[in-house]
Amino acid sequence: MTGRPGGRPLVPAYLATGGAARHPRLRLERLSLLRRSDRAVPDGLPPAHLALLDELAEGALTAVEAAALLRLPFSAVRVLAGELVDQDLLVARAPIPPAERFDPDLLKRVADGLRALKH
16 A cells, blocks of 8 residues: 555545445454455455455454554554455454453462472
8 A cells, every 4th residue: 555655655545445434333443353264355356455455465463453554544444344344355353352460469379389389
């Protein structure tokens, strides 16, 4: 998507989505994981869609990483990803929730137990 020197995209973000403003069926968050499906890419796919699929050729990326690599706003990638999910060309997975914090008291007891074993 970066065809000009200086890094500005050739196609403005609102045109990259083909005029679509949002994709309500897909709940894509910034840390949602995107990966290509095994389905063959059909002919006639718009350039922005192809660019997103190309970025995912080597593996999965978060939606915000894909947006950064494409130099598009996250909102535009959300729309593109939604359309590709509808065509079964892309798989989106909700972000992995952060792990719960360890109980500091439990960690202290484990450390005390290890020290006791040492002696």
